[in-house]
Amino acid sequence: xxxxxxxxxxxxxxxxxxxxxxxxxxxxxxxxxxxxxxxxxxxxxxxxxxxxxxxxxxxxxxxxxxxxxxxxxxxxxxxxxxxxxxxxxxxxxxxxxxxxxxxxxxxxxxxxxxxxxxxxxxxxxxxxxxxxxxxxxxxxxxxxxxxxxxxxxxxxxxxxxxxxxxxxxxxxxxxxxxxxxxxxxxxxxxxxxxxxxxxxxxxxxxxxxxxxxxxxxxxxxxxxxxxxxxxxxxxxxxxxxxxxxxxxxxxxxxxxxxxxxxxxxxxxxxxxxxxxxxxxxxxxxxxxxxxxxxxxxxxxxxxxxxxxxxxxxxxxxxxxxxxxxxxxxxxxxxxxxxxxxxxxxxxxxxxxxxxxxxxxxxxxxxxxxxxxxxxxxxxxxxxxxxxxxxxxxxxxxxxxxxxxxxxxxxxxxxxxxxxxxxxxxxxxxxxxxxxxxxxxxxxxxxxxxxxxxxxxxxxxxxxxxxxxxxxxxxxxxxxxxxxxxxxxxxxxxxxxxxxxxxxxxxxxxxxxxxxxxxxxxxxxxxxxxxxxxxxxxxxxxxxxxxxxxxxxxxxxxxxxxxxxxxxxxxxxxxxxxxxxxxxxxxxxxxxxxxxxxxxxxxxxxxxxxxxxxxxxxxxxxxxxxxxxxxxxxxxxxxxxxxx
Numbered sequence: 001x002x003x004x005x006x007x008x009x010x011x012x013x014x015x016x017x018x019x020x021x022x023x024x025x026x027x028x029x030x031x032x033x034x035x036x037x038x039x040x041x042x043x044x045x046x047x048x049x050x051x052x053x054x055x056x057x058x059x060x061x062x063x064x065x066x067x068x069x070x071x072x073x074x075x076x077x078x079x080x081x082x083x084x085x086x087x088x089x090x091x092x093x094x095x096x097x098x099x100x101x102x103x104x105x106x107x108x109x110x111x112x113x114x115x116x117x118x119x120x121x122x123x124x125x126x127x128x129x130x131x132x133x134x135x136x137x138x139x140x141x142x143x144x145x146x147x148x149x150x151x152x153x154x155x156x157x158x159x160x161x162x163x164x165x166x167x168x169x170x171x172x173x174x175x176x177x178x179x180x181x182x183x184x185x186x187x188x189x190x191x192x193x194x195x196x197x198x199x200x201x202x203x204x205x206x207x208x209x210x211x212x213x214x215x216x217x218x219x220x221x222x223x224x225x226x227x228x229x230x231x232x233x234x235x236x237x238x239x240x241x242x243x244x245x246x247x248x249x250x251x252x253x254x255x256x257x258x259x260x261x262x263x264x265x266x267x268x269x270x271x272x273x274x275x276x277x278x279x280x281x282x283x284x285x286x287x288x289x290x291x292x293x294x295x296x297x298x299x300x301x302x303x304x305x306x307x308x309x310x311x312x313x314x315x316x317x318x319x320x321x322x323x324x325x326x327x328x329x330x331x332x333x334x335x336x337x338x339x340x341x342x343x344x345x346x347x348x349x350x351x352x353x354x355x356x357x358x359x360x361x362x363x364x365x366x367x368x369x370x371x372x373x374x375x376x377x378x379x380x381x382x383x384x385x386x387x388x389x390x391x392x393x394x395x396x397x398x399x400x401x402x403x404x405x406x407x408x409x410x411x412x413x414x415x416x417x418x419x420x421x422x423x424x425x426x427x428x429x430x431x432x433x434x435x436x437x438x439x440x441x442x443x444x445x446x447x448x449x450x451x452x453x454x455x456x457x458x459x460x461x462x463x464x465x466x467x468x469x470x471x472x473x474x475x476x477x478x479x480x481x482x483x484x485x486x487x488x489x490x491x492x493x494x495x496x497x498x499x500x501x502x503x504x505x506x507x508x509x510x511x512x513x514x515x516x517x518x519x520x521x522x523x524x525x526x527x528x529x530x531x532x533x534x535x536x537x538x539x540x541x542x543x544x545x546x547x548x549x550x551x552x553x554x555x556x557x558x559x560x561x562x563x564x565x566x567x568x569x570x571x572x573x574x575x576x577x578x579x580x581x582x583x584x585x586x587x588x589x590x591x592x593x594x595x596x597x598x599x600x601x602x603x604x605x606x607x608x609x610x611x612x613x614x615x616x617x618x619x620x621x622x623x624x625x626x627x628x629x630x631x632x633x634x635x636x637x638x639x640x641x642x643x
Contacts, residue, residue, distance in 0.1 A: 030054075030089070030090075030091065030092045031077075031088050031089045031090075031091055032074065032075050032077045032088055034091060034092065034093075034094070035071060035074045035075050035088065035091060035094065036072075036075045038071060038094050038096075039068060039071055039072045039075065042067045042068040042071060042096065043067065043068060043098075044066040044067070044068050044069065045066070045067060045098050045099075046063075046064060046065050046066065046067070046098075046099050046100075046101055046102045046104070046105045047063070047064060047067045047096055047097050047098045047099050047105055048061065048062065048063050048064075048096070048097045048099065048105050048108050048109050048112065049061075049062050049063075049064065049067060049070070049071060049094055049095070049096050049097075050062075050094065050095045050096075050112070050118075051087065051091045051093075051094055052091065052092060052093040052094070052095075053090040053091065053092055054090075054092045056093075057119070058116050058118045058119070059087050059090060059091060059118055059119055059120050060087055060118050060119070060120040060121055061109055061112045061113050061116065061118050061121055062109065063102070063105040063106055063108070063109035064102075064105065065102045065105075067096060067098075071094075074088055074091075081319050082319075083120070083317050083319055084120075087120045102354060103354060103357045103358035103361055104358075106331060106351070106354055106355070106358045107331075107335065107358050109331070110328075110331040110332045110335050111335055113328075113332060114332050114335060120317070121328070122314055122315065122316040122320065122324070122325055122328035122329070123314060123315040123316075123332075124312065124314050124328075124329055124332040124333055125312075125313065125314065125315055129148055129149060129337075130148070130159060130160030130161060130162070130337065130338070131146055131147065131148045131159065131160070131161050131163070131164050131166075131167045132146075132147045132148070132157045132158060132159030132160060132161065132167075133145075133146065133147070133157070133158040133159060133161070133167060133170060133171065133174075133227065134146070134147035134153060134155050134156070134157055134158075135155050135156040135157075135158070135220065135223070135224060135227075136153060136154065136155040137154055137155040137156065138153070138154040138155065139185060139188075140213055141181060141188065141206040141207070141213060141216055142155070142180065142181075142216075142217075142220045143180075143181055143182065143183070143184075143185070143188075144171065144174060144175070144180040144181065144182050144223070145182060146164070146167050146168070146171060156224060156227075158227040158228075158302070158303075159302065159307065159338070160300060160302075160307070160337070160338050161300065161307045161308050162298070162299075162300050162307060162308025162309050162310045163308050163310065165308070166300075166307055166308030170307070174223055174226070174227075175197075175202040175203065176201070176202060176259070176260075177223070177226070177260045177261075178219045178220075178222055178223040178226075178260065179201065179202060179203050179204040179219060180203070180204070180216075180219060180220060180223055181197075181203050181204075181205075181206060181207070182197075182203070183195070183197075183203075183207075188207045189207075191205075191207040191208055192208065193208055194207075194208050194210055198210060201259070204216060204219060222234055222238075226303075227303055228303055229280050229281075229302075229303030229304045229305075235261060238257050238260060238261055239261065241257055242254045242257040242258055242261070245257065276301055276304065276306075276382060276383075276386065277304075277382065278381070278382045278383060279301070279304075279342070279383070280301075280302075280303060280304045281301060281302055281303070281340050281341050281342075282301050282340055282341065282342045282343065282344055283298055283299065283300060283301070283340045283342075283343045283344075284297075284298065284299035284301070284343070284344050284345075284386055284387055284390045285297075285298050285326065285329070285330060285333075285343055285344070285345050285390070286345065286346040286387050286388075286390035286391035286393075286394055287322050287325060287326045287329075287345075287346065287347060287391070287394060288391050288394035288395040288398055289322050289325075289398075290395070290398055290399070290402070291402065292318030293313070293398060293401075293402065294313070294314060294316060294322065294325050294398070295311055295312070295313055295394040295395070295397050295398035295401070296311070296312045296313075296314065296325075296326060296329050296394060297309060297310075297311050297312075297390045297391065297393040297394035297397060298310050298311075298312065298333075298390075299386065299390050301340075302340075309390070309393065311393070311394060311397035311398075312329065312333075313398075313401060314328070314329050316328075322347050323347040323348055323349055323350055324350060326345060326347050326349060327349045327350055327351050327352075327355070330343065330345075330349070330355060330375075331351075331355060331358075334359055339359055339373050340373075341373070341374070342373070342374045342375070342376060343373075343374075343375050343376070344375075344376050344377070344378055344383055344386070344387050345375060345376070345377050345387070346377065346387050346388070346390070346391050347377065348377060349375060352375050355375060356372075356373055356374060356375055359373040360372045360373045401451075404451075404452065405450055405451065408449075408450055408451070408452055409424065409450060410558075411558060411559060411562045412424035412425055412426075412449075412450065414557075414558065414559035414562075415428075415499070415559055415562070415563070418553060418559055419499070419526060419528055419543075419545065420548075421498070421499070421526060423498075425449075425497075425498035425499040425526075426449055426450060426498055427447060427448075427449050427495055427496070427497045427498050427499075428447070428448045428449065428497060428498065428499045428500075428501060428566065429445045429446070429447055429497040429499075429500050429501070430445060430446050430447075430448070430500075430501040430502075430503070430566045430567060430569070430570040431443065431444070431445045431477070431480060431481075431500065431501070431502050431503065431512075431570065432444055432445075432503040432567075432570040432571050432573075432574040433473055433476045433477060433480070433503075433574060434571075434574040434575045434577065434578035441462075441463040441470075441476055441578075442460055442461060442462055442463065442574060442577050442578050442581060443460070443461040443463060443476055443477070443479070443480035443574070444458070444459065444460045444461065444570065444573050444574035444577055445458070445459055445480075445484070445570065446458050446566070446569050446570045446573050447497075448566055448569075453569060458573055459484075460573075460574075460577045461479070461480045461483060461484070462581070463476050463479060463480075464479070465479050473504070473508070474507060474508065474511045477502070477504070477508055477511050477512060478511050478512075478514075478515050481511075481512050481515040481516065482515055482519070485515075485516060485519050485521055486519065488521070489519065489521065496524055496525060497525050498525060498526065499525065499526050499528065500512070500525050500526065500527050500528070501528050501529075501530060501563070501566060501567065501570075502527065502528070502529045502530070503529075503530060503567055503570060503571065504529050504530070504531065505529055505531035505542075505544060506529065506531075506544050506550075508529050509527060509528075509529035509544045509545075509546070512527055512529075513527060513546055526545075527545065527546060528543055528544070528545050529543070529544040529545075530542075530543060530563065530567050531543070531544065540552070540555070541553075541560075541563075541564070541567075590612045590616070590640075590641075591605065591606075591612055591615065591637075594636065594637055594640050595636070596633050596636060597633075597637070600628065601626070601628050601629060601633075604626050604627060604628060604629075605623075605626055605629070605637075608625070608626055615637065615641070616640075616641030616642070617641075618638070619638070620634045620635055620638045621634075623637055623638060
């Protein structure tokens with residue numbers, strides 16, 4: 001049965017897609033019979049379909065040029081591989097969305113897969129945003145900085161770069177070559193003499209007038225040319241300037257230009273074999289498969305320069321082929337991300353034309369370019385060589401990952417044996433709290449699994465219960481567990497932990513057990529508490545489980561070291577969050593918490609009274625003397641400090 005308000009349309013090119021009304025009579029049909037019943041009501045319009053099991057869990061999201069012709073294929077049960085047969089048998093419900101075109105269906109399918117993560121779809125799991133270099137233009141002396149996220153600041157953006165390391169390398173080059181400032185505006189305004197960066201020739205110090213604003217602007221223009229792919233013209237111009245300065249016996253000036261030329265050359269040193277000469281802008285996406293696993297290596301080329309690479313490991317079944325995996329990868333990869341002019345691949349994609357049309361149709365939203373997007377599979381020449389290099393990198397990355405996974409799998413098997421689990425845990429959550437005498441209390445958990453630490457899934461909890469006594473670790477743990485597992489109950493798409501590790505002893509285990517029993521989820525996971533050894537010695541930890549006496553594990557064993565690593569990582573994450581919160585509080589002003597007090601009024605109040613404490617001691621009449629503070633606002637301020 002269709003549920004219009006449960007069908008999210010994420011990143012769809014059109015948000016007015018029609019939900020196909022498909023009402024079936026009350027029936028116990030499932031699998032191919034159920035799908036056949038739906039087929040009778042479908043049209044030949046393009047669209048997206050979803051398949052669900054008896055528990056409402058999403059199994060698969062698919063697109064079709066003709067919904068009727070595509071879905072009817074599932075009724076031919078015997079023609080499908082075992083994996084698809086299993087999916088068909090499990091299907092007890094379907095939902096459909098009509099779209100205006102097949103290209104729109106492709107984009108909607110990719111967006112739903114990325115958000116809902118269906119079990120039987122190929123899935124791009126690493127979906128972080130890319131960093132950029134920002135040349136801020138809202139200050140007389142442009143600031144050079146690393147940027148990630150929404151483009152809300154005025155200036156020129158250069159990228160994307162594959163990683164923060166790639167950005168840092170390029171920033172280092174730009175600092176050495178063009179000596180642009182990287183400091184914040186407040187630091188810039190407060191300088192009375194040049195900083196260390198000027199002394200080591202990484203900044204020209206416009207803040208103290210060591211260089212004129214006009215000459216600094218020229219450095220900024222040169223850096224922009226370099227980042228825009230005009231590096232050869234810039235080198236020619238600078239070489240002429242160096243020669244001219246040398247002939248004029250201005251050797252110091254010639255030396256500065258020489259150093260800049262050397263720094264510019266450094267950006268491609270050691271990378272000449274992956275710096276293209278036949279194209280300026282493109283992404284390279286090459287896939288390599290081994291033992292039923294795949295890795296896609298992506299190289300980023302912008303302005304004729306190599307701006308880094310990343311390895312991705314899409315989730316897929318073992319019977320899926322490389323062209324299909326790469327095709328699905330690209331469809332998801334470029335949703336909400338910058339699209340280059342062209343992509344070079346090492347496979348013939350089944351949906352190549354559709355992908356080109358869909359991504360070319362994306363509107364100019366500040367991320368994509370309003371131009372045609374092309375996919376090529378080069379056969380010879382420089383482009384083919386770079387694609388093959390990307391494939392070799394994918395092969396090496398996959399080999400490393402498979403080796404790491406084998407080691408991790410062995411550890412998880414040892415954990416299953418140590419804690420009497422039926423199967424090795426696929427997801428482990430480790431919980432810890434942090435505070436100083438009850439202040440700035442936070443709870444946190446980290447996640448580990450077959451792929452190691454899953455840092456994107458770490459979470460923190462600010463302790464909110466006003467009834468919690470300062471420093472009450474039991475109450476803090478109770479609140480964290482209640483909030484975490486209540487959310488798991490509400491949101492079915494969240495993954496449940498197979499094993500929950502708690503930093504503590506019998507008391508913490510008892511609190512967590514009671515909390516999960518109240519929620520009715522105690523049987524859905526295994527609880528283990530890790531108590532520190534005598535004198536807090538590592539290696540002498542004791543373990544507590546429900547229905548089992550306290551026990552220890554043999555010292556100097558890999559499984560014990562791994563459990564220590566898990567506990568220490570949770571402790572590091574929790575205490576790091578606590579310190580960040582405490583540091584933030586140290587810089588807060590009590591006036592920030594009062595409604596109606598903005599930056600201007602706060603500045604006026606502090607300028608008049610000298611401190612927030614003096615503001616709190618002032619009368620309503622004294623407060624109204626400040627420009628912009630009405631009698632009503634003055635009473636609000638007075639009441640805030642004198643409840």
